[in-house]
Amino acid sequence: MASPAVHQAIKEAALKYRFPEGRVFEYGTAGFRMKADLLNTVVFAVGLLAGLRSKKLNGQWIGVMVTASHNPAEDNGVKLVDPMGEMLEAEWEAYATKLANAPLEKVADVYDELIKEIDINMKNPARVVFARDTRASGSRLVGILSAALTATEVEFTDFKYMTTPQLHYVVRCKNTLGTPYEYGEPTEEGYYEKLGEAFKKVMKSVKIHGHLTVDCANGVGGPKLRELLKFLPPADQGGVDIKVVNDNVINPDSLNFECGADYVKTKQRAPPSSKASPLDRCASLDGDADRLVYYFVDENNVFRLLDGDRIATLAASFIGDLVRNAGIAQKLKIGVIQTAYANGASTDYIEKVLKLPAVCTKTGVKHLHHAAMRYDVGVYFEANGHGTVTFSENALKTIKSSEPQSPAQQHALESLKGLTDLINQAVGDALSDMLLVEAILAHKGWTTKEWLGTYTDLPSRLVRVEVADRSIFKAVDAERKLESPAGLQDRIDALQSRYNKGRSFARASGTEDAVRVYAEAASRSEADDLATRVANAVKEAGSASDV
Numbered sequence: 312m313a314s315p316a317v318h319q320a321i322k323e324a325a326l327k328y329r330f331p332e333g334r335v336f337e338y339g340t341a342g343f344r345m346k347a348d349l350l351n352t353v354v355f356a357v358g359l360l361a362g363l364r365s366k367k368l369n370g371q372w373i374g375v376m377v378t379a380s381h382n383p384a385e386d387n388g389v390k391l392v393d394p395m396g397e398m399l400e401a402e403w404e405a406y407a408t409k410l411a412n413a414p415l416e417k418v419a420d421v422y423d424e425l426i427k428e429i430d431i432n433m434k435n436p437a438r439v440v441f442a443r444d445t446r447a448s449g450s451r452l453v454g455i456l457s458a459a460l461t462a463t464e465v466e467f468t469d470f471k472y473m474t475t476p477q478l479h480y481v482v483r484c485k486n487t488l489g490t491p492y493e494y495g496e497p498t499e500e501g502y503y504e505k506l507g508e509a510f511k512k513v514m515k516s517v518k519i520h521g522h523l524t525v526d527c528a529n530g531v532g533g534p535k536l537r538e539l540l541k542f543l544p545p546a547d548q549g550g551v552d553i554k555v556v557n558d559n560v561i562n563p564d565s566l567n568f569e570c571g572a573d574y575v576k577t578k579q580r581a582p583p584s585s586k587a588s589p590l591d592r593c594a595s596l597d598g599d600a601d602r603l604v605y606y607f608v609d610e611n612n613v614f615r616l617l618d619g620d621r622i623a624t625l626a627a628s629f630i631g632d633l634v635r636n637a638g639i640a641q642k643l644k645i646g647v648i649q650t651a652y653a654n655g656a657s658t659d660y661i662e663k664v665l666k667l668p669a670v671c672t673k674t675g676v677k678h679l680h681h682a683a684m685r686y687d688v689g690v691y692f693e694a695n696g697h698g699t700v701t702f703s704e705n706a707l708k709t710i711k712s713s714e715p716q717s718p719a720q721q722h723a724l725e726s727l728k729g730l731t732d733l734i735n736q737a738v739g740d741a742l743s744d745m746l747l748v749e750a751i752l753a754h755k756g757w758t759t760k761e762w763l764g765t766y767t768d769l770p771s772r773l774v775r776v777e778v779a780d781r782s783i784f785k786a787v788d789a790e791r792k793l794e795s796p797a798g799l800q801d802r803i804d805a806l807q808s809r810y811n812k813g814r815s816f817a818r819a820s821g822t823e824d825a826v827r828v829y830a831e832a833a834s835r836s837e838a839d840d841l842a843t844r845v846a847n848a849v850k851e852a853g854s855a856s857d858v
């Protein structure tokens with residue numbers, strides 16, 4: 312139980328807010344996310360839970376990020392970060408949901424119930440760090456977060472504006488300080504220094520061609536990228552010539568508006584404001600800078616997207632080469648983790664050309680991250696551009712301690728060492744991934760055209776279908792098949808078998824009230840046709856269960 316003083320303080324603090332009538336909240340794939348004016352009580356509950364999580368883990372630092380990523384400016388959200396910079400452990404999502412739905416006059420009682428249920432030693436210290444993106448509602452929400460932390464006597468540090476991956480980085484640094492796995496200096500500057508140093512190491516003796524234009528979605532990534540640039544060498548001395556665009560954080564309404572990684576990926580076109588010439592290398596971040604996509608317009612003015620699948624294949628191919636060149640290929644198991652949304656051509660390329668295992672997991676980065684950790688080098692990306700590379704303890708040790716037998720081996724080992732620092736291993740990080748892509752292109756001497764030429768994407772289509780009750784759509788086999796409603800999977804199987812290279816699946820979204828249908832096939836018209844037919848089958852199955 313909380314002490315009587317804390318119990319009372321929670322009660323008093325809670326009464327300042329109003330529970331939005333009739334609302335039911337759920338901690339989903341991306342934490343809580345909705346219209347910002349509905350979030351007050353949710354953020355208060357998350358503050359309470361962050362302290363409990365820290366106490367449960369003997370006072371390790373827990374992170375709280377206030378962001379709604381690529382959502383419209385009027386939305387906001389909040390999510391918890393676990394000690395190694397990972398997403399909150401799944402079991403705790405239910406506790407978050409329970410506390411967020413407690414009526415305000417009962418929240419202190421539910422807090423006490425949770426202490427009992429989770430068996431928390433209240434004598435343990437509690438420490439929390441938090442940060443927010445540039446949304447206008449952010450300052451109000453972190454005020455509420457501080458109120459919850461103060462009421463429960465939790466030690467906390469406010470990192471003000473940060474990208475989501477920067478906060479994850481800080482959490483991991485704070486919890487590894489003074490251990491053999493020390494991750495870095497737990498400050499924003501420490502983050503830039505680490506990336507800057509690693510980039511210099513990886514870029515030794517290679518040079519990037521041309522410039523890169525980075526669309527920052529008018530979000531927190533803009534000012535942070537400008538800051539990062541100060542820690543990189545000048546373009547003519549192993550640096551990269553970066554032009555920052557869409558970095559207006561003064562007008563809060565411009566956030567994610569007709570720009571950013573989600574816009575580019577879903578609309579399959581450059582932001583309308585883009586002034587890039589044909590073949591110019593471009594990239595877009597999302598609103599909290601954890602997603603990254605590349606693109607360019609070719610000689611025929613055709614838009615070409617290089618999405619998360621492309622970044623994964625590029626990274627896997629490069630790391631595979633380095634590991635072979637370093638003479639340690641026998642010691643390290645490399646794997647690439649994707650979801651069902653990965654283009655089939657990318658999976659083929661990984662298996663047949665790169666000769667690496669391609670694993671498919673459920674949607675949501677936490678699933679990919681866990682699967683990646685089963686490899687010495689786990690490359691994971693969602694097609695939308697969120698991902699990173701994880702290195703096992705064995706990989707780090709092997710890379711560090713291998714004795715090079717030749718200058719070529721030494722060069723490969725040094726590049727690998729640089730990569731382990733350049734890549735944010737806590738979580739997908741657009742700024743770190745961007746430096747990784749730039750470094751790889753430089754090493755390979757490639758332009759985006761050569762990168763695109765590694766394989767040809769199958770035409771694909773993603774459709775959103777609204778149904779009365781999406782919970783009846785139960786997926787199995789890494790969400791590639793439906794076991795319910797009965798008979799629907801047979802229909803999907805029959806449909807896809809009629810198309811050359813046809814593949815389609817349907818699953819209930821974890822973040823929106825809809826079912827998503829994905830289809831790909833050998834030609835554009837076949838992919839569109841297959842998607843439409845499967846979407847119709849989903850609609851029918853959805854309404855049949857309605858009666």
Ligand SMILES: CC(=O)N[C@H]1[C@@H](OP(=O)(O)O)O[C@H](CO)[C@@H](O)[C@@H]1O
Pocket residue numbers: 340341652674675676693695819820821822823827
């Ligand atoms: C097809 C797709 O892009 N789905 C997204 C989306 O999940 P859904 O469960 O499909 O709504 O949001 C997730 C959280 O940001 C992200 O991890 C995932 O990749």
Ligand SMILES: [Mg+2]
Pocket residue numbers: 380381597598599600601602
């Ligand atoms: Mg994001």
